[in-house]
Amino acid sequence: MAFATRRRQDCHSVTRHRRFSALLTAARRSGPGLSLCTSLAFTALAQAPAHAQARLDAQYEATLAGIPVGRGSWTIEIGDDQYTASAFGGTSGLLKAISNGSGTGAAQGRVVNGALIATNYSASTTTSKKTEAIHITLANGNVKESGIDPTPPVDPDRVPVTDAHKKNVFDPMTASLLRVPGNADPLSPDACRTGAAVFDGRMRYDLTLDFKRMETVRADKGYRGQVVVCAIYFKAVAGYIPDRPVIKYLQSARNMEIAFAPIPGTRFLVPFRMVVPTPLGTAMLEATQFITQANPHSPKTQ
Template identity: 60%
Template structure:
């Protein structure tokens, strides 16, 4: 046996709180594992406080895939949302950046006003979980303006949309497990298909120019993930912010045969 080959990888264990107009409405957790050849991410969360009493709900989501030339190549995505009224599960299988198969259970009632997603629009996409992972190329510090040059083409099982990031500024944050810089990017939302054009929520998101995502690094990688997300709403600022952001760099060793 020859000496082993070492490769870096990183793991993140994070916890988040969601608030609306300064009032806590939810909590969640996120675990991400990244290595040279594969990645996985899983999240769970639920409503809390007054929102739970009025409209309780919880959800989980998970994505797995491969790393190809340093880029994310998702293979599977699953998301389940459960409320007092219903439970829904979305499954997506991808290969080579294209949707191989997708389903929603139970199958939703058809909506004639919804713009259909064409076959062509199911190519060159990632799932929502993978779309939130930003890998910064190069060798410079990844926490910088380059991170905000990311544009994600996302298919969530129902809707096809683009998220474009633009650099705004650098900030310094402090939470359990991480004290340091984050890069703040503006978010622009552009729906492509699978949505109802007249819905107020869609119109509102299209018009928004003040949405932000604060990206923090996963140790041992060149990947940044959301530390905080801010979305203005008619009733106050909606925010998702990390209260714990613990990332560790580890080394995986692989024996080589001569």
């Protein structure tokens, strides 16, 4: 964009710098905000199971107010009796020039009667100032052990996470894979009538979906077709600081949404696009590549 004077260019640059700095600060503190919109970019490559029913290789671009701020990749393999989901991502564009960051993580588990039962989840984020690693071990939906390295300081204002909060939960990545039971077309309004209890290693929160619309999308590479768009609602349960503005904002937001696309050969839907309006502009994570491959020799997950 052309500007009439150098002064206007400088003012615009300072404004964008402040907006990105504010975004970075909010992202570091948000926890669930990252889970909703950018955690796909902050995960790690994992070993794939043999004889997969289906595989997804996806690449995403994150934008804020239409300006690119990050890129990530996501790989999912669903087998007859096990699954892995993994990704890698980092900042890009102007945000990278201001504060470089990247992340890795992975989720693994078993496939039992068509459902994904996580056994391990890990994630790490690295910025110019610090590196943080989270790990969770689960058994039948219950957290057996979890930790953050380095151990964060104790904040007396944080709502404590109890053992009861760690039962019947999903890790953030497994929670992103939407399973649609039954035999009908999984890509339907019924797919949105669900929710999940999530523990990300620090915070316990609930996500609830509701149907919004059907839509047609087109990735630069790969998928072209319908998606089901769900509204998503966030409720903090434990592990959060009630007075933190990002928590209040996410809990009151009524215009966040996720568009889910299918993985052929399974009854699972995967986020194709996620939209989270923020005071700094609309944050969006959208697939630029969404390539799926079904194994014709494997039975469809029920």
